Amino acid sequence: MATSVNSASAQEAAGPLALRKGQELYAQEDYGAAAKLFKKAMNCCSCQIPNGMILDLNEEILTGIENNQLKDTLSALTSRTKRCDKQVHVRAVDALIATYEMWLKLDKCLDLAVGMVNLAPREPKAYLRLGKILRLQGKQTLAYHMYRQGIELVERKYPHHPLLPKLRIQRDKVATLAAYDPVKKFPVELIRMTFEFLDFKSLCRCLRVSKPWNNVLTKSDALRSLWCIQSYKLTQRSHPGIRRMLPSFKLYNKYSKNALRELSIDGLSHFLQWCKFSQVLEISQQLKVLKIRDPRGSAELDSLPPQFRLPQLTHLFMGYGVRPQLGLLERLVNASQSSLEELSIFELPDYAVVDPDTMWHPGWAKLEKLRVIRLGHPVHKSGLVEVPDLRDIIELTPNVEEAWIDNVRYSAKLLMTKWPKLRNLFVGDFARLYRIAGEDDQDSGFNEDMRELHFEGPSLYSRFGMYSSSVVVSSPHPPWLLTVHVGPSALPQLRRLERLSILLTYRLETSEFESIARPSLESGTLRELDIRPLPVHALFGNAFEIEPPNWFRSESIIYLSITGLTAANLCQHRDCDKALLTLISRFPNLRSIDVSNEQLPDTLLAKFIKRGVKTIYHRAKQSKADLQEWAASHHNAQVISRAPAHLPSMHPDRQRFFNTHLQFWNNELS
Numbered sequence: 001m002a003t004s005v006n007s008a009s010a011q012e013a014a015g016p017l018a019l020r021k022g023q024e025l026y027a028q029e030d031y032g033a034a035a036k037l038f039k040k041a042m043n044c045c046s047c048q049i050p051n052g053m054i055l056d057l058n059e060e061i062l063t064g065i066e067n068n069q070l071k072d073t074l075s076a077l078t079s080r081t082k083r084c085d086k087q088v089h090v091r092a093v094d095a096l097i098a099t100y101e102m103w104l105k106l107d108k109c110l111d112l113a114v115g116m117v118n119l120a121p122r123e124p125k126a127y128l129r130l131g132k133i134l135r136l137q138g139k140q141t142l143a144y145h146m147y148r149q150g151i152e153l154v155e156r157k158y159p160h161h162p163l164l165p166k167l168r169i170q171r172d173k174v175a176t177l178a179a180y181d182p183v184k185k186f187p188v189e190l191i192r193m194t195f196e197f198l199d200f201k202s203l204c205r206c207l208r209v210s211k212p213w214n215n216v217l218t219k220s221d222a223l224r225s226l227w228c229i230q231s232y233k234l235t236q237r238s239h240p241g242i243r244r245m246l247p248s249f250k251l252y253n254k255y256s257k258n259a260l261r262e263l264s265i266d267g268l269s270h271f272l273q274w275c276k277f278s279q280v281l282e283i284s285q286q287l288k289v290l291k292i293r294d295p296r297g298s299a300e301l302d303s304l305p306p307q308f309r310l311p312q313l314t315h316l317f318m319g320y321g322v323r324p325q326l327g328l329l330e331r332l333v334n335a336s337q338s339s340l341e342e343l344s345i346f347e348l349p350d351y352a353v354v355d356p357d358t359m360w361h362p363g364w365a366k367l368e369k370l371r372v373i374r375l376g377h378p379v380h381k382s383g384l385v386e387v388p389d390l391r392d393i394i395e396l397t398p399n400v401e402e403a404w405i406d407n408v409r410y411s412a413k414l415l416m417t418k419w420p421k422l423r424n425l426f427v428g429d430f431a432r433l434y435r436i437a438g439e440d441d442q443d444s445g446f447n448e449d450m451r452e453l454h455f456e457g458p459s460l461y462s463r464f465g466m467y468s469s470s471v472v473v474s475s476p477h478p479p480w481l482l483t484v485h486v487g488p489s490a491l492p493q494l495r496r497l498e499r500l501s502i503l504l505t506y507r508l509e510t511s512e513f514e515s516i517a518r519p520s521l522e523s524g525t526l527r528e529l530d531i532r533p534l535p536v537h538a539l540f541g542n543a544f545e546i547e548p549p550n551w552f553r554s555e556s557i558i559y560l561s562i563t564g565l566t567a568a569n570l571c572q573h574r575d576c577d578k579a580l581l582t583l584i585s586r587f588p589n590l591r592s593i594d595v596s597n598e599q600l601p602d603t604l605l606a607k608f609i610k611r612g613v614k615t616i617y618h619r620a621k622q623s624k625a626d627l628q629e630w631a632a633s634h635h636n637a638q639v640i641s642r643a644p645a646h647l648p649s650m651h652p653d654r655q656r657f658f659n660t661h662l663q664f665w666n667n668e669l670s
Helices: 002-027 031-043 058-066 070-076 087-102 106-119 124-136 140-157 164-175 188-195 200-206 211-219 221-228 242-255 277-283 326-335 390-394 412-418 510-523 536-540 576-585 602-610 625-635 656-669
Strands: 229-233 262-266 289-293 299-301 315-318 322-324 342-345 372-376 402-406 424-427 452-457 469-475 480-486 499-504 528-532 559-561 592-594 615-617 638-640
Touching: 002 031, 002 087, 031 087, 058 070, 058 106, 058 140, 070 140, 087 106, 087 124, 106 124, 124 140, 124 164, 140 164, 188 211, 188 221, 200 211, 200 229, 211 221, 221 229, 221 242, 242 277, 322 326, 372 390, 390 412, 499 510, 510 528, 576 602, 602 615, 602 625, 625 638
Parallel strands: 229 262, 262 289, 289 315, 299 322, 315 342, 342 372, 372 402, 402 424, 424 452, 452 499, 499 528, 528 559, 559 592, 592 615, 615 638
Antiparallel strands: 469 480
């Protein structure tokens, strides 16, 4: 008995000696002999662990580190493994790992380092060595999680251990290199809320980040709503490849579990090269919102098969460049008669192609739920093509609240009598007004519940359908006639307007300006006022010798256009700055101004900004880079060289010929 005890003691005493000799050989770079002595020192430990370590549990420990469950994993392994925290044993393992590291055997080093953590879970050297090996293998994130959990385990037993500060330093160093993948860790509800902020193109790119991202985004039922809204913006240089268009579209629809709800295509001609319109509708039977446009202006939509099943849409938007056949348009509208709430068609089919005695919408059903309608017709250079008559569709849409019309024939009286809920109206310059036989001027006015009114045209009276005489002006280019109607002095009193924009060919008279703008200014409801051009002579006289009328002020106005000064030769007047600053002072809450191409100095625009204006729109040829930089850095304001995008007249889907011709027409008549 004594002999066996003495033998065990002698063997254990040989451990430190073997460790010391191994360290000497290591310093002499004799790594082979050093490794043998380190193994001998490990085997001399009284713990009697076979081969010094148990390495078959390493995968479980690495998984526990990755899942932030190292403490629980080590606790679960207590009954299946042995532990030893003797310094000779720990130092021998540490030295053996360092030896293999010099031989660049990193996989073997990793196995030994993980086993060292299992051997002595409260030993800082184990985590320092494992962290170094993980970093050498490029696993910065795993090293960060290991350092953090290792510090917690050591602190529980040795809160003042001298190696703890070194562990914390290593943790902080690797923290900046660690990549934390929220998709793997966050709850699916939070992932959905996060990815809802991305546009569709960015969402598709996220599929290529990693396999876990792809699996979470495409195979989770809780995230299927992300794929229910799809938007494509295709150009000659930017599209996924026309041969892959249909397979990609089918695949994305599969991710939504065939529940695509909203589809927007900008660049329809590219989309339809390898994916037919009928295939789009067949795949998207649950579609509710369809928005299509083509910037090239060449997307032709052919007819559909006779018994083709169409989705019930709530919003149908056919923007610039989309030219649907009359039969296709009729079928789309009729299929959605019980659900359609918004209808926008900016290029209605030519009336002349159809039988002149037939309505341009033969067989259309009544659209009881329709609230918003936008209708435009292409302007032909000859000016001889018949345009659609709004009267026909007014009978089918009794509950319209917002209307946008251009290059269609309309009656002001029918707008109010047939659309009693109308609150928002835009009438473009090419809209053609006609008078119904026996129509009374006094019955043609607009109701007082209008909230937004936007007009373009020769005169204000003509757009209200109020006229007593007419003057015909001919233009050689294009060859058509423009009829200018002159009416009575009274205009409807609109006291609840919130937005008012008027773009006229001729100057607005003082009485017209007061009649249309004063009621809403005095009631305090008007927020945006855009009159082009402003009646500057009525406001300032010929040389700023008069004050603007007292009623021309409001605390509710946040947007105002200032135009007409250059045409009236007032921009260079010495009192121009003073007069405009006086005018601005009447609108204390003004935040946006459009000065168009008026020749106003930058010093005056800077004074506007100092008084609280945050956005100035201009179309001047001179660069305003210095003013832009100063406004952004000192007042968080913007000086933008374009027209205000929020105006209905600036709708991006208006036919390009509209704006080009309108500019020519204004120049000719000025």
